[in-house]
Amino acid sequence: MDLGLKDKLAVILGASRGLGLYTARSLAAEGANLLLCARGREKLEEVADQIRSEFGVSVDTVAIDITDEASANAIADQAATLGGANIFIGNAGGNRRKAFAELSRTDWLDILSVNLLAHADCARAIVPQMSKGETGSILFVSSIFGREAGGKGLTLYNTTKSALISMAKIMALELAESGIRVNTIAPGSIRFPGGSWDRRCIENPEAMAEFVKQNIPIGRFGTAEEIGDTIAFLVSDRASLITGACINVDGGQSHSLI
Numbered sequence: 001m002d003l004g005l006k007d008k009l010a011v012i013l014g015a016s017r018g019l020g021l022y023t024a025r026s027l028a029a030e031g032a033n034l035l036l037c038a039r040g041r042e043k044l045e046e047v048a049d050q051i052r053s054e055f056g057v058s059v060d061t062v063a064i065d066i067t068d069e070a071s072a073n074a075i076a077d078q079a080a081t082l083g084g085a086n087i088f089i090g091n092a093g094g095n096r097r098k099a100f101a102e103l104s105r106t107d108w109l110d111i112l113s114v115n116l117l118a119h120a121d122c123a124r125a126i127v128p129q130m131s132k133g134e135t136g137s138i139l140f141v142s143s144i145f146g147r148e149a150g151g152k153g154l155t156l157y158n159t160t161k162s163a164l165i166s167m168a169k170i171m172a173l174e175l176a177e178s179g180i181r182v183n184t185i186a187p188g189s190i191r192f193p194g195g196s197w198d199r200r201c202i203e204n205p206e207a208m209a210e211f212v213k214q215n216i217p218i219g220r221f222g223t224a225e226e227i228g229d230t231i232a233f234l235v236s237d238r239a240s241l242i243t244g245a246c247i248n249v250d251g252g253q254s255h256s257l258i
């Protein structure tokens with residue numbers, strides 16, 4: 001299936017490693033040009049060089065902290081100089097595992113900022129570029145713990161990931177007339193080299209094997225390639241009827257019926 005992504009410009013937040021990096025690779029494999037964002041400049045440039053030489057697409061970078069208020073306009077301005085974004089992927093995110101009673105206002109503001117506000121600001125800055133094109137697509141990376149309770153210590157993660165799904169749903173309603181689709185994905189436990197699940201598997205393989213057995217019906221962790229490929233389809237015009245949706249990509253891990 002040709003996804004029709006050739007020469008489209010995709011902006012990806014959090015693209016220097018993990019799910020964002022593999023999403024960049026999936027889109028590049030389909031011929032999309034990229035504007036990649038993360039804080040660490042060196043890693044970002046390394047990844048951009050690799051993708052350029054492997055896939056022959058144009059790759060630009062913006063090394064910036066998306067929690068800085070000015071970053072959204074800086075990213076949108078750079079996308080505008082490249083002809084305007086057709087696709088926006090809000091992937092960067094973080095977690096601070098603490099009991100609710102121990103969370104400070106600073107904890108709240110930090111995680112709200114990186115998991116929700118930065119994505120809202122950036123999407124708002126980029127949408128005017130998209131409404132000038134024929135179609136546009138926005139995708140936010142939530143989590144299965146945006147759709148169901150993740151457990152104790154996950155107040156910030158659960159709350160912000162649920163909020164991202166809510167925001168996307170309302171955006172989808174408001175932007176449909178402009179030809180812009182807005183969706184979220186809800187990954188389960190995804191293992192990639194250097195990621196948090198990988199670290200846990202190396203530190204405690206027996207416990208992680210038991211975790212997989214108890215929690216992931218397909219019997220293995222998800223891969224970042226599987227996330228990247230799902231996102232590539234969802235942001236393409238081949239998914240033209242899908243908007244306002246949250247798609248689980250979790251090997252059956254989640255329990256929610258909706």
Ligand SMILES: NC(=O)c1ccc[n+]([C@@H]2O[C@H](COP(=O)([O-])OP(=O)(O)OC[C@H]3O[C@@H](n4cnc5c(N)ncnc54)[C@H](OP(=O)(O)O)[C@@H]3O)[C@@H](O)[C@H]2O)c1
Pocket residue numbers: 013014015016017018019020037038039040041043064065066067091092093094114141142143144186187188189190191195196197
């Ligand atoms: N991995 C999983 O199993 C899993 C499961 C469900 C959902 N998710 C979600 O998927 C997304 C990606 O997860 P991941 O595991 O791939 O994360 P990761 O390995 O920690 O990568 C995060 C990316 O975001 C960038 N980033 C982080 N904070 C940033 C900031 N303030 N400004 C700009 N860039 C920033 C990082 O680069 P710099 O550090 O250089 O900025 C990096 O490129 C997250 O939203 C996460 O919640 C992951």
